[in-house]
Amino acid sequence: MKMDKQPTPLERFINGILPENPVYRQVLGMCPTLAVTNNLKGAMTMAGAVCFVLLCANVITSLIRDLLKPHLRIVVFTLTIATFVTIVDRFLAAYMYQMSKQLGPYVPLIIVNCIIICRCEVCASKQPVITAAADALGQSVGYAMALASIAFVREIMGTGMLFGFRVLPAVWPDWVIMILPPGAFLTLGLLMGLVNFVIMRLSSTNDKHAGGTA
Amino acid sequence: MNYLIDILLIAVSAALINNFVLYYFVGICPFIGVSRQIDMAVGMGLAVTFVMCIAAFLSWTVTTFILIPGALLSKLVAGFFVSPEAASKVDLTILSYIVYIFAIAASVQFVEMYVRRFFPALYKSFGVFLPLITTNCAILFACLTIMSHVAGVDNPADAWDLGRALTLAFFGGIGFTIAIVIMAGIREELDFCDIPQCMKGPAITLVVAGLLSMAFMGFTGVDSGLKKALKSRSVKNAALEMKIENYDVTSVPGTARAHMKNMIASKEHPCLS
Amino acid sequence: MNDSLNGKNSGKLRVKKNFMIQAWLVLFLSVFFGVSLAAVQLTLSPKIKANKLNETMKNVPGLLPGHYAPDALKISRRFLTAVSGGVKKSYSLFTAMSGKTLVGYVVKASGQGYSDSIDALIGLDASLSRITGVFILSQKETPGLGGKITDPEWRAQFIDKPTDRPLKVVKTGARASNEIDAITGATISSRSLCSIINQAVSDVKGILESNEKSSQQVTGVNENG
Numbered sequence: 001m002k003m004d005k006q007p008t009p010l011e012r013f014i015n016g017i018l019p020e021n022p023v024y025r026q027v028l029g030m031c032p033t034l035a036v037t038n039n040l041k042g043a044m045t046m047a048g049a050v051c052f053v054l055l056c057a058n059v060i061t062s063l064i065r066d067l068l069k070p071h072l073r074i075v076v077f078t079l080t081i082a083t084f085v086t087i088v089d090r091f092l093a094a095y096m097y098q099m100s101k102q103l104g105p106y107v108p109l110i111i112v113n114c115i116i117i118c119r120c121e122v123c124a125s126k127q128p129v130i131t132a133a134a135d136a137l138g139q140s141v142g143y144a145m146a147l148a149s150i151a152f153v154r155e156i157m158g159t160g161m162l163f164g165f166r167v168l169p170a171v172w173p174d175w176v177i178m179i180l181p182p183g184a185f186l187t188l189g190l191l192m193g194l195v196n197f198v199i200m201r202l203s204s205t206n207d208k209h210a211g212g213t214a
Numbered sequence: 215m216n217y218l219i220d221i222l223l224i225a226v227s228a229a230l231i232n233n234f235v236l237y238y239f240v241g242i243c244p245f246i247g248v249s250r251q252i253d254m255a256v257g258m259g260l261a262v263t264f265v266m267c268i269a270a271f272l273s274w275t276v277t278t279f280i281l282i283p284g285a286l287l288s289k290l291v292a293g294f295f296v297s298p299e300a301a302s303k304v305d306l307t308i309l310s311y312i313v314y315i316f317a318i319a320a321s322v323q324f325v326e327m328y329v330r331r332f333f334p335a336l337y338k339s340f341g342v343f344l345p346l347i348t349t350n351c352a353i354l355f356a357c358l359t360i361m362s363h364v365a366g367v368d369n370p371a372d373a374w375d376l377g378r379a380l381t382l383a384f385f386g387g388i389g390f391t392i393a394i395v396i397m398a399g400i401r402e403e404l405d406f407c408d409i410p411q412c413m414k415g416p417a418i419t420l421v422v423a424g425l426l427s428m429a430f431m432g433f434t435g436v437d438s439g440l441k442k443a444l445k446s447r448s449v450k451n452a453a454l455e456m457k458i459e460n461y462d463v464t465s466v467p468g469t470a471r472a473h474m475k476n477m478i479a480s481k482e483h484p485c486l487s
Numbered sequence: 488m489n490d491s492l493n494g495k496n497s498g499k500l501r502v503k504k505n506f507m508i509q510a511w512l513v514l515f516l517s518v519f520f521g522v523s524l525a526a527v528q529l530t531l532s533p534k535i536k537a538n539k540l541n542e543t544m545k546n547v548p549g550l551l552p553g554h555y556a557p558d559a560l561k562i563s564r565r566f567l568t569a570v571s572g573g574v575k576k577s578y579s580l581f582t583a584m585s586g587k588t589l590v591g592y593v594v595k596a597s598g599q600g601y602s603d604s605i606d607a608l609i610g611l612d613a614s615l616s617r618i619t620g621v622f623i624l625s626q627k628e629t630p631g632l633g634g635k636i637t638d639p640e641w642r643a644q645f646i647d648k649p650t651d652r653p654l655k656v657v658k659t660g661a662r663a664s665n666e667i668d669a670i671t672g673a674t675i676s677s678r679s680l681c682s683i684i685n686q687a688v689s690d691v692k693g694i695l696e697s698n699e700k701s702s703q704q705v706t707g708v709n710e711n712g
Contacts, residue, residue: 183424
């Protein structure tokens with residue numbers, strides 16, 4: 001049977017950052033993206049947690065990929081992801097208690113985060129461990145960057161602080177709406193529009209060049 | 215009577231004030247994906263509500279009777295292996311997330327069978343969205359909220375009973391339905407608008423959701439006002455009697471006693487607020 | 488014909504083998520994950536409980552009259568239930584003893600704020616006549632407005648307030664001994680906190696002074712903090 005050319009580990013890694021960015025391109029995992037981007041510290045903690053779970057789930061799924069049959073796939077994915085999320089949640093509660101309280105129920109919600117199930121399904125269940133791990137890392141980096149961009153905007157405009165340190169001068173009237181729910185939706189929507197715009201521009205200049213040389 | 219007030223407050227809070235979609239950000243994926251037409255949105259909202267109620271029932275039962283330390287079944291089973299003292303300390307809450315996600319998967323299966331049997335046309339129109347309800351954050355969020363009010367309370371006497379849990383689930387689902395139907399109505403109108411290419415799709419939906427969320431912020435404080443109005447009316451007289459006999463006014467010095475009597479009479483006493 | 492029959496039989500055998508492998512796989516995974524979760528529970532659970540407890544306990548000494556090193560106090564805790572007109576309200580009461588002398592009490596109370604519930608610790612002196620401090624454990628008020636109830640400077644208003652009269656929130660210029668300045672733009676949050684404090688103080692005073700109402704004694708310290 002002829003196999004299609006599967007993406008290499010490096011390709012998977014780079015894909016995860018912008019072309020297949022989980023938040024801006026695939027529009028997955030919206031729930032924690034909106035909820036924890038009040039401040040940069042929470043956003044980075046969430047990104048770290050997702051990275052751990054994604055990496056472990058991808059590696060384990062890739063190790064057992066030959067033994068998985070279609071009807072059992074979802075059960076195994078769910079069990080794996082739920083276990084690792086429990087581990088991360090307990091770890092945060094033990095060693096970063098305040099952050100765990102701030103993130104609240106959004107850490108367990110990583111279980112139903114579409115990103116992880118999607119990556120397990122699309123990549124880890126079909127490709128060897130190294131590729132799966134590279135894919136996990138790439139997606140995590142992309143996710144972290146997306147979260148950081150949103151949290152940066154929200155925290156600076158909403159409180160004038162970054163990572164808890166006052167950055168803007170006191171004359172800045174804190175736009176409290178930015179750290180409340182509406183601010184989350186608006187920021188993400190507008191940033192998504194911006195990313196779409198940039199990508200459209202890039203692809204249209206590429207087409208122009210290609211069309212010109214053809 | 216007080217039980218009904220509590221239920222009413224939980225219902226109003228879950229449906230409007232702390233709306234699952236617009237305040238807690240759960241259930242966004244179907245909110246963006248399925249909200250193109252009103253009838254699809256209504257169907258999705260009601261299906262999610264149904265699944266949420268079943269999942270909440272299952273998770274409350276398992277949490278109360280198996281998972282928390284001192285739960286009935288875990289005490290019974292562990293009682294065969296260790297002393298009763300140790301058996302009542304067996305804490306299985308580490309398994310909660312796994313149990314909840316499988317309870318949700320089971321509920322979705324159940325609802326799928328039900329819908330396929332009794333509403334075949336609806337089942338066909340849902341397509342792949344029905345099994346996807348398993349990954350809907352809103353349902354797991356409802357289960358987690360119930361867990362925090364059962365396993366996470368200081369005083370075991372404060373733990374939620376089944377009625378409160380089901381109220382949260384049902385009205386949380388209703389709130390989700392309200393949000394998704396409003397969004398579907400708006401998007402149907404948006405189809406006729408001239409949106410810039412880069413904003414089409416999820417981007418404009420999120421901006422609209424932001425405006426909706428701002429509108430729903432107007433509900434903040436409704437439950438505290440409601441609580442004050444309902445509770446003061448139902449307990450005013452009882453509190454009056456109770457507190458007067460409790461504040462043994464003979465033991466309080468002269469002017470303070472008169473002052474207190476005045477306060478109770480003019481309803482300024484904090485117990486009456 | 489024979490070939491297809493053989494093919495069918497070997498196909499059935501393959502399906503059965505697959506089924507066996509699947510079952511073993513799920514079993515193995517469940518055991519593996521179960522063991523790792525049990526290990527996590529055993530190692531991390533005490534730490535988490537300690538965290539939960541410390542969160543309340545580490546704020547208790549700061550709310551009591553006088554200055555004490557945290558180790559110098561013996562703090563015991565019990566649950567109180569105040570019943571009035573069918574409404575049950577639960578409190579956690581922390582009693583602080585230094586040696587044989589009673590230093591004071593700290594009450595953990597919660598109630599409805601503007602947005603969501605507010606959890607607060609209220610310090611009372613040994614005679615229950617003065618409030619010696621207020622600490623906000625958790626609140627979900629509007630950040631920048633109602634959220635300012637956690638501000639230490641604003642909370643310092645509560646220190647040395649008498650408990651014979653309920654506290655009242657005024658918008659500007661608190662003068663009388665039972666008046667509190669509201670936070671600008673957050674009158675409802677300020678009022679909610681005051682009413683939580685008033686209710687808690689009056690309930691606890693009523694219970695401790697009469698000792699007749701229903702109260703549950705829990706010796707030692709509860710796991711959940």
